[in-house]
Each structure stands twice: as structure tokens, then as C-alpha cells.
Amino acid sequence: MPHIKVSPFDTAKIDTAVGDFIKFRAVGSSSAKEIVLLSDKREFFLDIVKKEGEYLIKPNKITKGSDTELLKDMLNRFANVLGLDILHSNTAPKPFKPKNADEFFKTVEDFYEFKSDFKNIKLEVGFGSGRHLLYRAQEEPETLFIGIEIHSPSINQLLKQINIKGLKNIFVVNYDARLLLEMLPSNILDTIYVHFPVPWDKKPHRRVISDAFVREALRVLKKGGQLELRTDSQNYFEYSLEVFSSLKQSSFKVEKNIDIPVVSKYEARWRRMEKNIYTLTLDSLSESKARELKIDFTLENCNTNTKIPQESIIKEDFFVHFGKKYTRTDNKGFVVECSFGGFNTPEKKMIIVGEKCYYLPGNPVKSLVNYKAHNIIREVLNG
């Protein structure tokens, strides 16, 4: 991560440099750490960590984003404007190097208003090595495939393969598939593949298949579309059978040890061990109502004197935890760290409270758990 070490200086001089790209300074309770809001192409905080003999200045982890070159440039500008005495830095710019198949790497936000020219769209949850997804995408160039994974190395591996194979019909998303489904419009998918999900025998709440997941899957599947689950776990098979059977109107088929055109890494392992492999195929029988995501993350009328709760607020399916608070030296309010949302998909933001009140970096992902958490955060900040 880019950073600069400088000789100790009077941080109050930052306040006199507030203007174009330096917005304000805020001080933590111990005053050993201060933060400074910078704004150019995007807004983020710098952390100033005061140590004996030197101050470390680095982009704040929560708000930094991924554009390292922009961060370096802003750090250098900050040090120049203040005339800081630099002891060490790693902020020399590097020439731009294009990354592999980045155009196919999508964020959750790309799916809010998702539209596609592809007639058929298929999605794979937890593609792992990507063997199945790559095979299908090569076989069906007219179909768009969306691969969702929570494991970053698998994402990078797939992006490399997309590049090597010159594929143009795979989108890759690094997110929890259970939440991504919530964000997709209704009736758009032809197939959802869930192959060899982690059985999570000891932590069933982490399973991909659940009543809620299957309900969302049926909503996003077109009429006639299918959810294909393959598992080697007898326990997971029986559990999924129960979930599928409890649907009001359902039609599904169960098969054992069938051959499919491509054998994934996991499947190959289970086959060598002569394990039974179950395939459950659930049909979408009807058209679903259009999805309206009426989720608004606006924070307004925040009270700059509100009391921030010390204790975490824990509800059945989400939580809110306020962390460190920083007082603005312009006397216009404060900044508070906040973690919130689903237990498996927590969001971490800095919340700026002042004339304007907002989340940095940007609003949370539009999931229902985040929205429930946001309503609590709003209540606290309006307090």
C-alpha cells in the first residue's frame, strides 16, 4: 500500500491548507491518529499515524479503493502542498499496465440495472477452478455466463483463462451469491448451476442452498429455467431435498451418478473415491413479478451531537457496530467508522456527519439486510 513517512509536524497546518482537494481534518479520541478527507477524482481519507520521531501517512483502508496510482498521486500532492519533510515513501508512479480480462470483472453495482443483449443467461455459483464454467462458455458462445465466487484467487485464475481462451461471454463477480441474486431482475436466467457447494455441516447458516436462496433463484429464473444442484454429500442432498419439497409449488427431479459433459475438479475427486453424486434439478414453473429495489441509502438531517452507541446492535439477520469516532477540526461534525449488514457479508464504511451526511466509499450494496441496518444507522444519526 502506498505510504509516506515524514518528520513530525504540526497537523493544525492542514486546516489552513483546506481548499481544493483537502476537505477537512478530524481527530480520534487518543489524538495519536488523525484523518484527512481528500477529494479529487474520488473522495477518500488519509490516516496520519503519529509515532515517535515520524508520522506515517497512508490511505485509510476502508475508503482507499483500488486505484493505487491515484492514491500515490494524492499522497504526493498532500506532502507537497504542506511542504512535509519526507523520510521515506513508496509513491513513485508506475506506468499503467492493463490487467487480464478486466472488462469481464463486474461489481455487484453493475447488476442493479442489469440488461444484456444475450438471449440466454446462465449463472454458476461458486465456480472454484472454473473448469465447468469455461467449458460451458466455450460450448455456448451465444449464452452469457455469470460466475460468482467468494474466493479471490479463483476469480483471478478464471480471468486469466478468459483472456487466454479469448472468451467474450463470461462475467465474473467476487461476491456472496446469496446476496447477488437479490439484486438481479426477475425472469432473466435460464440456468443456475450450484455444483458441489460447501456442505457446512457444522455451520448450516453458511450454506448456499436455503429457503430464501431457492425463492430468489425461482424469481430470477425465467419460466422453464432450472436450478441444478450437484452434491457428493448425503447430508446436503437430504437437506436440499427438504428445502425443495417445502416450496408451495415445485417440480424437481433427483438423479444419482449421472454423467455431465464436464467433470469439475471436485467431482473428479469424489468419483475417484467412488462417492455417490446427487443431482437435483428444480424447475421454475411460472413467471415472477418484476423486482423493484426501492432501497434508498440517503442519510439526511443527521444530528452532529447525537450519541453513538458503544454496544453492537444485533438483530436476527443483521448487525450494526459503530467503531472509532473522529471529531472534525472545522467544528462541523464528526466521522464515525461503522460495520453493518449480514453476518457473512458485512460492510465497513466511514460515515461523514456534517452539513452533508453520507457513506464513504459510496453507498452500501443494495441488499435487504443492508437496508435494515441502514435504517438503524439513520435513526442513531438523526438522534
Ligand SMILES: C[S@@+](CC[C@H](N)C(=O)[O-])C[C@H]1O[C@@H](n2cnc3c(N)ncnc32)[C@H](O)[C@@H]1O
Ligand atoms: C467445494 S467448492 C466447488 C467448486 C466447483 N463448483 C467445483 O465443482 O469444482 C465450493 C466453492 O463455492 C465457493 N462459495 C462458497 N460459498 C459461496 C457463496 N456464498 N457465494 C459464492 N461462492 C461461494 C467457494 O469459494 C468454493 O470455491
